[in-house]
Amino acid sequence: MSSIQATRMLTPGPTPIPDRVRLAMAAPLLHHRKDAFKTILAENQVMLKSLFCTESPVLPLACSGTGGMTAASFNLFEPGEKVLVATAGHFGNRWVDIVTQRGLDPVVLRKEPGTSFDPEEIRAMLDDDPAIRGVFMQISETSTGVLHPVQEVAAVTRERNVLLVADGISAVSISPVRMDEWGIDCLITGSQKGLMLPPGLAFVALSPRAWKRAAEVRPQCYYFDLTAERASCEKNQTHYTSPISLLVGLHEALTMLQEMGMDNVFKKQWALTQMARTGIAAMGMELFVKEGRYTWGLTSVRMPDDLPAGPVVAKAFKECGVILTAGQGNLKDKVLRLAHMGWIDWGDLAAGLHALAWSLPERPSGAYIEEALDAYHKALGE
Secondary structure: OOOOOOOEEOOOOOOOOOHHHHHHHOOOOOOOOOHHHHHHHHHHHHHHHHHHOOOOOEEEEEOOHHHHHHHHHHHHOOOOOEEEEEEOOHHHHHHHHHHHHHOOEEEEEEOOOOOOOOHHHHHHHHHHOOOEEEEEEEOEEOOOOEEOOHHHHHHHHOOOOOEEEEEOOOOOOOOOOOHHHHOOOEEEEEOOOOOOOOOOEEEEEEOHHHHHHHHHOOOOOOOOOHHHHHHHHOOOOOOOOOOHHHHHHHHHHHHHHHHHOHHHHHHHHHHHHHHHHHHHHHOOOEEOOOOOOEOOOEEEEEOOOOOOHHHHHHHHHHHHOEEOEEOOHHHOOOEEEEEOOOOOOHHHHHHHHHHHHHOOOOOOOOOHHHHHHHHHHHHHOO
């Protein structure tokens, strides 16, 4: 019989699951078409709208976040339409692949991984090519730890007949995202990051003008039909078989977030980010995103040329029981990612910093944990 080693999972998905959520998902199964489950879905919808800061329905889909991204491309655009994809990392590149397979015509704006976009450059591209019907981009690029200026880009797209589709998978419930106020037309997230759930759910919300566009697009995907999902959502149902236990767990997770208060959740996430960045810098490692727009839920380390990330990640797990992650794509050995999103506290992050330092060939001296904790308390205003 195999044994499971006790670990701390400091990865950008999946993330740790609170006991309350695990116990809720372990309850006897409800029937997905009966009143007790409908009540849960109705309450989930109220809490999801609050989380997304929107008056629009937030549709739960039984899939990963990539499924939500696919649903957006199939429901909002016709094959052959031109769209702008802004990419500066692995998941921005995923948008390119998805819209290409959908049959759209992507105009690709590429930036170096670790950098962000200039909204004025996007404005100029839209001015130069009025045929562009949509902009696809990340809010948080999970592969690098960069926040993109989605609010500022939304101010550009909402001035014209261009839909903004935003991947908020490592942003929603981690840093402020105000869908209606900012003018995001399609906002997507997934269950396995800030929402403190296992993988398996995506959430998609459309603005009124995006819903108008969805009504004009011919359905071409049997499963990812958001118009049909919305009709079922209005009856407190999902269109196809519900992932019952995940949606019950979602109810508990959303309840916990409401009890904490989202302002307090964001304050904690900001403090953990300052703790991670300070600790990494204090041990002599180089931050991948040095200044400006950095993700609140993970901090990326630029590895020295002679030290790939893989052996450090392996040693941290083997000797410290801490799961870190390397980069993705061509950054696989060049970047190490220390995540601190969801059900993570300062003690977990302190263990992660220690595991990182322990796993380096030359262990750093100095009080990097103390400096990190000082930054944490300062960010909390304590």
